[in-house]
Amino acid sequence: MLGYLASRLAQTVFVLLGVVTVAFLITNLIPADPARMLAGRQASEETVAGIRSQLGLDKPLYMQYGRYVGGLARGDLGRSYQQRTDIRTLLLSRLPATLQLTAGGIFFELLFGIPLGILAALYAGRALDKVVMVFAFLGVSAPQFALGLILLYVFAYRFALLPLGGYGTPQHLILPALTLAVTGAGWYARVMRGAMIETLQADYIRTGTAKGLARRRVVVKHALRNAVLPVIAMIGLDIGLLMGGVVVVESVFAWPGIGQLAWQAIQVLDIPVIMGTVLLTAFFIVLGNLLADLVYPLVDPRIRYG
């Protein structure tokens, strides 16, 4: 177990370093000039050259890379080109909003996905199963940005039940979290249905039924517990999906999180901020995978570490 943990941690560090390298190459080999972007169109060549050397962009690429990775090792993510603020501070100030949104998203995903999946499994092959699965397909295929706008129209504009956008109270969270959850809810419903059907076919369920236990008791006491836990343990794998949605949802709902920060930084080519948001997001994705790998064997003893 400890050996496994150590090797997984080493792997995680390696993957993150790979992400840094890929992101660094993409943002630096592009045919665009952040110094020119900062100086403006009218600026003279000298001004642009001045900014370039001030940002260290005139150095060879490997030196810039070395400086960035060296900084990372000390926990220094550099400074924003645009606002000259420290990026770690910037990311930390945006993080609570994104964590809140993600937590809300996971809540709604499980709230809809798990019961619907169980329902579909109990009625497998019948009309109710088909209806639920159609909804699961719709969820997985829904364009989140359009859905978010439509939810805003109906619930915030037409019926004025919820705020139009922004951040702060629990009411503000409901629509963005619902929008973020729609894809994942469909995914959980499908996975949950599969797990439940598999469990219902297991020998111990047949034994339970054979010895005359009530159907409700077999389902709730025996099948449910065994089927639900492994599905919930998959939350970690879901982080990548959520993080993709965060950019879109934050843009639609003016939600002041990491996704919005990334999107703003991309528009003005603020490379250190882009790097920071990519790295932070990748960190969460890797952490999620690691957690899933560690938790899964605990809830499903058939799976072993390795």
Add this chain to the structure above:
Amino acid sequence: MIQPHPVRAPRALPRVWRRLLRNGLGLFGGVVVIVFVLLAAFAPLLAPYDPAEQFFDGLTLEGSPLPPDGRFLLGTDLLGRDLLSRLLYGARISLTIGLVANAAALLIGTLLGLLAGYFKGVVGGAIMRFTDVMMAFPALLLAIALSAILRPSLWIVALVIALVNWVQVARVVYAQVLALSENDFVTSAQALGARRGRILFKHLVPHVLPTMLVYGTLGISTTVLLEATLSFLGVGVQPPTPSWGGIISESQSFFFTAPWLVAFPGLAILITAVSFNLVGDALRDALDPRGR
């Protein structure tokens, strides 16, 4: 986001057909896909108006878009252009990118997966570690950053999407080839002195084809959604070319007075994505050797 599980080369194609045709939802998806492809192909004949024409009577006196009526069936957009015509032409963009980008992703993914699975060792290890990195890379951010920087045209957007979407395919193909290459038919081909290229393309590729078919179909759904998202964020195909995500993006400011400008393109995206998902899922079930 669907669990990869192996699909085998079918022995009996008729059986696969029978299973496909028995899958009601898949059949429905297939019909919708065909209808959408035809609509896109014949857009110039079917569209009631030129998608770029700004009608003088296409706006209200206050200058806001017209709701659906007899003349403009789905209403007009903020420049007084016919929404139905723009949606029909938008289907061409969505489907072209869906097919091209996805075919490219499939090709890259399959090739790298095959190489990694067959050669294992250093080459395979390097390829698979690279996919580890790409799996951790926030795909949407990567796509946004790339297309924001590269000033997107249709082909750039397709390329960007392909660069993001090949990873999943590579991993599935890799796992499958890894399992296959332990089989006797590979060992005996090697023993008979078959060249590596021959083993790869004559013996292994046919077994991977069903997987490619399934992932290729499911991938179109992902691609259409990704293209729409990029266009919505303004880094997809650029106006005045009509794209579904772009129409929604342009209409955002008029949204509360003209909700149809979001609802109809949104529906078009949803229906396309769902249909390809349904077909892909039906294909997987039909090709699954464990199925009955």
